[in-house]
Amino acid sequence: MGTYFDIDNIITAREINAAIINISGRQRMLSQRAALFALQLVCTEDSCEQDRLRQKMLAAIDLMERSHNGLINGNPGMNLPGKPSKTVWKIYFEAPYYLSQQIRNYITQVRALGQASRTELNLKNIHLKYILQVSETELLAGLDTVVSQYHKESDSLQLQLEIKQAQLYQQSCTATATAHAHAKQLERTLDDLQRTQSQLIQAEKFCSIGQMVAGVAHEINNPFNFIYGNLQCTKEYIQDLFDLINAYQEHYPNPLPSIQTKIDNIELDFLQEDLPKILDSMQLGANRIREIILSLRNFSRTDQTSQQLVDLHQGIDSTLLILRNRLKACGNRQGVEIVKDYGNLPNIECYVGQLNQVFMNILSNAIDALEEIPNHLGYITIRTSLSPDCSRVIIQIADNGPGMTPEVQDQLFDPFFTTKPLGKGTGLGLAISHKIVVDTHRGSLKCESFRGKGTEFWIEIPLQPSLSRSECKLKQMALNS
Ligand SMILES: Nc1ncnc2c1ncn2[C@@H]1O[C@H](COP(=O)(O)OP(=O)(O)OP(=O)(O)O)[C@@H](O)[C@H]1O
Ligand SMILES: [Mg+2]
Known part of the structure; x- marks a missing residue:
């Protein structure tokens, strides 16, 4: 047998x-x-x-x-x-x-x-x-x-x-059991792939926006420098001309009738008074344009490969600048008021371009949510502070929009999850933001939302993402001693 x-x-x-x-x-x-x-x-x-x-x-x-x-x-x-x-x-x-x-x-x-x-x-x-x-x-x-x-x-x-x-x-x-384990592993790999793929799509989208912004800022910057750079000497030349006119008037108090007619026609006294004011307001406008160009350049900084020590407030401000048009009142949509409550933050080591992307996603979502309620006076509050142990920067972005149901909150960070109509949302914004904050910066991204009241996103970024928490503590203790 x-x-x-x-x-x-x-x-x-x-x-x-x-x-x-x-x-x-x-x-x-x-x-x-x-x-x-x-x-x-x-x-x-x-x-x-x-x-x-x-x-x-x-x-x-x-x-x-x-x-x-x-x-x-x-x-x-x-x-x-x-x-x-x-x-x-x-x-x-x-x-x-x-x-x-x-x-x-x-x-x-x-x-x-x-x-x-x-x-x-x-x-x-x-x-x-x-x-x-x-x-x-x-x-x-x-x-x-x-x-x-x-x-x-x-x-x-x-x-x-x-x-x-x-x-x-x-x-x-x-x-x-082995087959189950393999299936689980496959599921995880697929999930990772999906996340990576979505990150690539979003990064590419963001990169092209960044490139466009950088291009526009560069193109405007060159001709604008002719204006900005020449304003000061224009003022001086004009002052010189005024001085010359004054000197003429002193030496020739009774001008010829044709000259007197010209002086009356151009209202020389008013012109002499008004022209410096005009020049001052031009200077003011030029300063503003300069700030805008700087912000645009700051927003589109391409820093994918290395971390930099940066002021996060600058990043948030330049993102707000990009979104400025969306904050204005339009039709039956009331404007969105931005309330800034910035704390005293040190510069932090980060990939600023990527963090700007996070601010952009969260702020755009807040504006989208506020737009859902007609004739609603929308507020977005941006609060920044340091964590009690001074190891982390906290950025809270809250809106008084419609809030989310618990079901939406559960899937918020899933790639491709969106409640927006086809063509409006890809459902990638928060999935990518989560990856940038949690994986790339070793931070945390949380959300609290109440239906009918609003939503708050809570971002925490370590001052030095390369240090672990215990290393931060040691550093803190050394600083305190
Ligand atoms: N501040 C908010 N208030 C209410 N709902 C929100 C808010 N932020 C996000 N959501 C919900 O979370 C979903 C997912 O957001 P996410 O940014 O990932 O994708 P999306 O905005 O739909 O699309 P995308 O950002 O790719 O264009 C949104 O569709 C929306 O339902
Ligand atoms: Mg979004």
Whole structure:
């Protein structure tokens, strides 16, 4: 009996095993039945009955022969594999039993009795004597021995099969657990990929806005410098001209009539008074344009590869500048009021371009939310402060918009989650912001929102993201001591 490895083989092995036990047991029964029919055959006078018994006896012995051949050589129809074990083989072919030979002799003797004429059918018949004798002694002993050996082997195989089945079950449990772990890993990889992909899309979008802003700022800056740079000397030249006119007037208090007409026409006194004011307001406007250009340049700073020490307030201000148009009142939309409550912040080490992107996303979301309520006076409060242990900068951006449901809050930072109509929102803004704050800057980004009241985003950025919290604490202690 071989070794079986899978569940199909285990089932087949069980069937074969049952067939062997069944058929080997039947051999014993067939030998006894053949002996009984033989005895009945010689004892009956009735020829019909004799024929019937002869047939029964020969049928039993045919079956016994087929079963015996099957047990030794195999018989697929009877589910017998043949190839008996060494011990069984010995019982069949070696001393003391020579069982196979015994069975064949027995079969020969029964068939010989089956061929006997009526007159030969008596209790002295030599074949009958042989049959009756061996069926109760050697043959019976041999058959009993082989059956009990088959039983022993069956029990041991049964045990092996049970162990194998338990192992297979164990293996299948392990395989299922491994498959689950692989599936989880795949899910995580897919998630990461999706995040990276969304970050790339958003970064590209932001990068092109940045490039455009930088381009515009650069283009305006050059011609503007002609104006800004020349304003001061224009003022001086004009003052010189005024001084010259005054000197003329002192030396020639009575000008020619045509000159006097010109002086009256141009209202020289008013002009002399008004022109410096005009120049001052031009200077003021020019200063403002200069600030705007600086802000635009600051906003579009491309600093993807290295961190810089920067003033976050500048970043927030330049982002507000970009969004200025969206804050103005328009149609039935009231303007959005920005309330700044800036604390005293040190410069922090960060990727300022990326943090501007975060401010941009959160502020745009707040403006979008405020726009949802018609005729609503919207406020966005921007508060900055240092954490109590001075290791982190805190930026709170709150709006008095419609707020969010708990379901929306649960999915807020999931990539592609949006409640905005198709074409308006991609659902990437907060997913990217989360990555920038948490992964890139080792900070935290949280949100608190109440339906009907508004939403607040809470950003925390370590002053030095490269330091761990414990390192920050040590530094703090060193500073305090
Ligand atoms: N201040 C807020 N008030 C109310 N809801 C908000 C606010 N900020 C974000 N949300 C909700 O969170 C969702 C996800 O925001 P997120 O910025 O990730 O994507 P989006 O604004 O829909 O699209 P995108 O920013 O890619 O254009 C928004 O669709 C909106 O429902
Ligand atoms: Mg958004």
